[in-house]
Amino acid sequence: MDRTEARAVIKYLQKKSITFKKMHEDMVNTLGEESACYSAIKKSPVDFKRGRESIKNYPRSGHLKSSTMDDQVETIHCMDLNDRRLSVQQITDTLGISAGSVRTVLTDILGMSKLSA
Structure with missing residues (x-):
């Protein structure tokens, strides 16, 4: 619902x-x-x-989800495919987005996980 x-x-x-x-x-x-x-x-x-009349969601302030937009996802995916040894911190430094956003893109959106030998 x-x-x-x-x-x-x-x-x-x-x-x-x-x-x-x-x-x-x-x-x-x-x-x-x-x-x-x-x-x-x-x-x-x-x-x-308290006086709320509307049942709709109120607009909220904050940043838009720009780090997980399609172009960022594609950029992170290409960076990872080109060099599998890149760390999250290196991607973060290159793109200027947070480490949490990079991890979210890698794990949740792209479905990648860390594997050990």
């Missing part, structure tokens, strides 16, 4: 003055594993009581 849909259900149940525990039980019985967790159910009505 999408977060927006979950917020809509929670907002509806809150207007019916149902307790957090009953909301969670109802959603688990109806939706199963797709239901929102108890902490999310407990947090959303508080936001609605």
Whole structure:
């Protein structure tokens, strides 16, 4: 279930003055594993009581995911294929992105792992 849909259900149940525990039980019985967790159910009505009207996600500040864009992924992939002995730090220094981003690209996106002899 999408977060927006979950917020809509929670907002509806809150207007019916149902307790957090009953909301969670109802959603688990109806939706199963797709239901929102108890902490999310407990947090959303508080936001609605504070005046939040929208069930949509608010825009958040912060950096865009520029280090995992397609061109960066392709660049890291080519660097790794050209020289298998490159370290994460060398790639980081060359591209000017964080070591965590390089590791994410290598392991999660490209599916590469470290193998020992």
